[in-house]
Amino acid sequence: MVADQLEASGLKVFWITTGSRQMRNILAYSSIFNILDLSTMKIYLCDNGLKELEQYSTVSVNGIIASDRILSKMKKIEAFSYLCCLFKYINDYLVNNEVEMVFGEATWAHEMVTAAVCKKLEIPYLAPVNVRYPSSRFAFFEGVTQSHIYTNTSKIDLVSGVKLHDNFLMSNPSPFYMTKRSKGIVKPLIKHLRRHLTRDTRDKTVPSIYRLISNEISKKFPKNQQNPKPSGDYYYLPLQCQPESSIDILAGYYRNQREFVSNVSRSLPYGAKLVVKEHPLSAKGENYDYIPSVLTVASTEDGFELIRNSKCVITISGTVAYEAGLLGVPAVIFTDLFFNELPTIKRCSSMEKLSETIEDIMNTKADKASVIAFLAKLFSMSYEGYCESVDVYPDALDEENIRMVTYAFMDVIDSYSSTKSATAASMCSKLI
Numbered sequence: 001m002v003a004d005q006l007e008a009s010g011l012k013v014f015w016i017t018t019g020s021r022q023m024r025n026i027l028a029y030s031s032i033f034n035i036l037d038l039s040t041m042k043i044y045l046c047d048n049g050l051k052e053l054e055q056y057s058t059v060s061v062n063g064i065i066a067s068d069r070i071l072s073k074m075k076k077i078e079a080f081s082y083l084c085c086l087f088k089y090i091n092d093y094l095v096n097n098e099v100e101m102v103f104g105e106a107t108w109a110h111e112m113v114t115a116a117v118c119k120k121l122e123i124p125y126l127a128p129v130n131v132r133y134p135s136s137r138f139a140f141f142e143g144v145t146q147s148h149i150y151t152n153t154s155k156i157d158l159v160s161g162v163k164l165h166d167n168f169l170m171s172n173p174s175p176f177y178m179t180k181r182s183k184g185i186v187k188p189l190i191k192h193l194r195r196h197l198t199r200d201t202r203d204k205t206v207p208s209i210y211r212l213i214s215n216e217i218s219k220k221f222p223k224n225q226q227n228p229k230p231s232g233d234y235y236y237l238p239l240q241c242q243p244e245s246s247i248d249i250l251a252g253y254y255r256n257q258r259e260f261v262s263n264v265s266r267s268l269p270y271g272a273k274l275v276v277k278e279h280p281l282s283a284k285g286e287n288y289d290y291i292p293s294v295l296t297v298a299s300t301e302d303g304f305e306l307i308r309n310s311k312c313v314i315t316i317s318g319t320v321a322y323e324a325g326l327l328g329v330p331a332v333i334f335t336d337l338f339f340n341e342l343p344t345i346k347r348c349s350s351m352e353k354l355s356e357t358i359e360d361i362m363n364t365k366a367d368k369a370s371v372i373a374f375l376a377k378l379f380s381m382s383y384e385g386y387c388e389s390v391d392v393y394p395d396a397l398d399e400e401n402i403r404m405v406t407y408a409f410m411d412v413i414d415s416y417s418s419t420k421s422a423t424a425a426s427m428c429s430k431l432i
Contacts, residue, residue, distance in 0.1 A: 001397060005406040011413065014097050016090065018110060018205050036093045038110055038204070041085045045077065049084040057116035058144055059249075067248045067255070068109040070204050082204065086113040094121060101416060103128060103409070106144035107245040108205050115144045124416060126150055128387035128408070131338075132319045133326065134164055135175045137382040139338075140412055144249060147336040151381040152415030161376025165368070168326050172304040175319060177392055178280070227287075227298040234273040234295070235358075236310035237264060238303060240318045241279040250317040250335045257316070258288070264314055265291050267354040275310070277301055312358055321345050326375075328366030332357050342374055343367045383408035 003013045012034070019039020054061050061083060065071045071079040090113060094102070102118050102125045104111050118125035126140040140150040167173070239257050240247045247255060254260050265274050276288045276296050283299035297306070303320065304327075307313055313324040317335035324331035325342030332348050333340060340347055346361040348354050385404030386393040395401060 001402050002406050002409060005402070006409060006413075009410065014093070014099055016093070016104075016110070016114065018108070020205075034097070036089065038086065038089065041089050043078075043081045043085050045081040046084045046088070049087050050080060052120075053083060053087040053113060053116055056119040057112060059112055063252070064109050064112050067112075068204075069243050069248065071109050083109060083113060086110050087117065090114050091117045091120065094118070094123070099123065101413060102126070103140075105245070106141075106146075106249055110204070112144050112249070119143070124150065126412065128405075130175065130177070130386070130388070131378060131382050132175050132322055133168060133173065134379070134382075135173060135177075136386070137379070137384055138387045138408070139378075139382040140408075141338070145336060146246075146250065146338055147340075149338055149378075149381045150412065152412065152419070153380055156373070156376045156380050158372060158376045160379045161372040161374070164375040164379060165326070165372050174303075176386070177388075227296055227301075229301070230273070230275045230295055230297055230306070230309075232273065233311050234275045234309075235264075235268065235312050235314055236275050236277075236306050236320075237261060237314045238277045238306070238318060238320050239279050239282075240316060241282045246317050250337070252335070254316045254334050260316060261288055261294065262291050263351045264354065265293050267351060267358075268293055269355075274314075275306060277303070277306065312362055314354075314358075326371060328368070328371070330358075330361040330364065332361060338378075339374070343370045383411070 003015075007013050014034040014036070016036045016038065019037050050061050057064065059067065061080070064083060065076075065079045071082065074082075086109065090110070093099075094117060100123055102114060102123065104114055104125065104127060106112065106115070106127045106129075115125040125143055127144070127146075128138050129141050129146060130138045142148045142150050239261075240251075242248070242255075242257065247257070261274070261276055268274060272293055274291075274294045276294055278284065278286060278296075278299040280299045286296075288294045288296045304323065307320065307324050307327060307329055310329065313320055313329060313331040315321045315331070315333055317333065317337060321331040321333040321337075322339040322342070322345075325339060325345040328344055331345045332354065333345060334348050336347060339345065344361060344364055344366050346357055346364070348357040383404065385401055385408060386396055387405050387408070388396050390396045393401075
C-alpha cells in the first residue's frame, strides 16, 4: 500500500522477494512485475563472489551464515553457494534497473547481502525500525546495524525532549511490541505444514516443522519455577527475545545468551549478585541459579523496578540499556546502538574488559540535560507511525498509519534526491 502511494507520486518501485508462494501471489494480485524472485536462482559456488561480498559486508560470510536461522542449519557448501548467488543476482538486479535507494529489514541473510551490494554500488540501504521510545515512532537506520540514523534535518526542538523525558519518568512506557498477544500453535503449524507438503520451501526463511513445534511447545508449557524476589545490591541482566534480529544480527559473538550470563558472572567480584530475568515474550521457565552469583527471577517481575534498584544494568543489545540510560542508571552494552550516547550507557568492547567498563560507568554522573537533548534529537530524526507487519502491529494497514509511513518514505526520498543530486526516478523496496 505504501508502494502504491510512492508509485502514484511518480517513483518506480522494484521488489525483492524470497519466493514464498504467498508473497508471489500478493505481488501478482497487485499487478507488480518488477520483481526479483530469489527462489528461482540457479545455485552455484564462486569463491571470488564470496570474497567480494565480504569486502563490502558489515558481517563476515561466516557471520552471516551463523546469524541466519535457516542457513545456519544448512550444509556448509549449500549455504556458501546460496550467499554467492545472492550477491550476484541482487547486484545485477539493482544495476540493471538503475536503482538509487533501497529500503529493507536487517533480519535475514539476503537482507545483509543486499546491504553489502548497496555499499558496493554506493547507494543507501535504509532500514525503517521502531526507535523503542517513543514507541509510536520509527527511524531509517543506515545499513544492517542500528547505530546510525539517516537524517535530513538539523533542527532540534528541546520542548519535545522535555515532554518525552517527563512522560518516561512518569509512566514507564514499554515498547508496543512488548504486549504479549495470545498466538495459537495450530494455525502456524497448519500454514507451515501446507508449505512443506506443497514443496513451497524454496524460500530460505521457512522454519523447519520440528523447530516450529519445539519452540511453540516450550513457550506454551514453560517449566514451573519458584523464583524469589531480589534483595540487596545486585547487577541486572534481563535476557532478550530470541530468535530476533536484535540478538541474531546485532549481538555478534554474544548470541549464546546462556554463555553470556555465565561469562558476566565470571567477571563480577566475589559476593556480587547477578539478577537474571527471562524475556516475557519468550520465557520458557529456565533457571540460571546453577551459575555462581546468579539469581533467576520470574519473567513477570517489574523490569523498571529491577532497573531502578540495580547497581548496573548489563545487556547484549537490549532495550533495557536504553531504559536505564533514560532513568540515569548505569548500563553496559556489548553492541553499537543509537542510544549509546546517553551519558550513563557505556559500550563494552570485550568480555575481558567488562569489570573495567562497569567501574567506569558507575563513576559517571547522570546528566538530565544530555538525556533531554538526546530525546529531542531522536524526535527530530524519527517519524510518527508503525512500519511493521500486521503480525507485529495489528493496525499496520490502517489508512492513517499508511499515510504517516508513506509521508516518512517520501520525506527521506526527497531529502536524498536533493542532497545527493539523485533523479529519484527509481527506488527499490523489499517485501519479506
